[in-house]
Amino acid sequence: MGKTITEKIFDAHLRDEPFAGTRVLSLDVVMCHEITTPLAIMDLVWRKKDRVFDTNRIKAVIDHVTPSKDTESATQAKILRDWAHRHGIKDFFDIGSNGVCHAIFPEKGFIRPGFTVIMGDSHTCTHGAFGAFAAGVGTTDLEVGILKGVCAFRAPKTIRVNVTGSMPQGVFAKDVILEIIRRLTVNGATDHVIEFAGPVIAAMTMDERMTICNMAIEAGGTSGVCMPDAVTRDFLWPFVKDEYRNDTAQALADFTKWHSDADAVYAISVTVDVAEIEPVATVGYKPDQVKKLKDLKDVKIDQVYIGSCTNGRLSDLTIAAGIVKGTKLAPGVRGIVSPATPNIFRAAMEQGLLDIFMDAGYCVTNPTCGACLGMSNGVLAEGEVCASTTNRNFFGRMGKGGMVHLMSPASAAASGIAGKLTDPRGYMSTGKTGEHGTKRSKR
């Protein structure tokens, strides 16, 4: 009987099986941010166990509220900062070099195929895009990860989502994952890893795979995962080329050995034909409440938000800017763009994307999670509506009493021009999906 990629990773990292079905794994990377880590640090200090299992395998960033907005958030940042310095954690990203955790850590090449990764953040599943097992955990799991480099999981089951067809114009990775969540429902993947496979995933860039895997948690998934391939290898090449002595074929061979076997056993297999997908957005307060944008008429918006660990990468900003170029935000609509890392910010600046957004009336903020979870930099007032490229539309998520509609960067950009939820296809030139030289066909 064959094995899934997740089963192979579990086998390779099995440290202990204290009870049937409970797997304690050794960890390759433990990632920390300033919201969930400080209480772990304080508890370790209180227990007189203020140690870290490996200073090189721990990565830390201040990203959720940065720059700090008040005394409390400044205190959280200080606890993480002091701890990182105290233990000599070299991969610590503070103000000036910090970005959204699930964008900056992959950008630095920290995540490799076959790795085990945890973080005190539910969107840690993003890193499964690299063929890793990456799971969001609570502070106690994080604390034990920091101290001992281990974490316990139930034996994994896998849902295979085979994504086929050719991507229609105006349909992006975000639309695909929202459609998958709609089908699986918000708890359809609980205690399962979602394996995203098939020709559409194979043809996707790492940015797109990260968008897909990022939202596995919104279907309840323990993680999402994609098969590591030449796309993965090319993305990671600057970080692994010395290790592989410039042998690209050997790197690819090492990466692909993690692939799920052809006779691997899946709990569920589903096929999604992207040709049937149209641009979508969430309605209501659950991420599986998804509707076609063309059917959402006259839903007025107060704010557009383009950013986050889901869709704050350079390719996302490029797509949105292609639609925004030469336009203005509709009267009464606020636009906020938050490039997810300093490198993305700088590239967007150099490529003129930030000018395009600013000319249209957008505010460009520093990289931060801020508005996505209603912490800072774009919180909604009661009754306000946001067209957002983020990942969660819970009641109050971006501010008490606010309504969040999740969608692709293209759809958010188009909605900002129209002042209401809008199908982006009317704002794009015809041609291959993902091409950026878009031209509005109507206004």
Added chain:
Amino acid sequence: MKSFGGPVLFLNRSDINTDEIIPAKYLTAVSKDDLKPHLLEDLKLDGFEPSSIANKGFRVIVSQANFGCGSSREHAPWALEVNQITMVIAESYARIFRQNMFNGGMMAIELPASDIDSLFALSKSGAVSCTVKLESGKLCFSVDGHETKTISFSLSPFDEALVKAGGWVEYADARY
């Protein structure tokens, strides 16, 4: 080991998420006690008043499917813990929330939908209280002080070990 059982708060909805249990704006707290007044304050549910948590001294929550979905924030179980709610009974949980409960030595007990339905039916006849017999795996429910229903439950051996050890830190530190 923590103490379990007492007056039951019924939350009759599926998918109660961690933003509803404790809104993100309180995640800047660096003390668990700071979370205490804010438990479930954004939850909109017929018949539920957040102030009832302090007034009625609830120790147990009974809810429907996929309780605790969303964020990984352990602030959600902590907000329960500082309000002395150490046990949730539901049809199912989000993985991270369930693990966070046991990691803190608390319990997230799963019961079949039929049992959950019978508990919600019970809640219509008066104030429900629950006592827990961990060794025999029994939950005993009383209405207005009269014992009316006993339901069996089971924990996985690992979850039970965490509850008895008082949490994952103690367990892991002794072992790894």
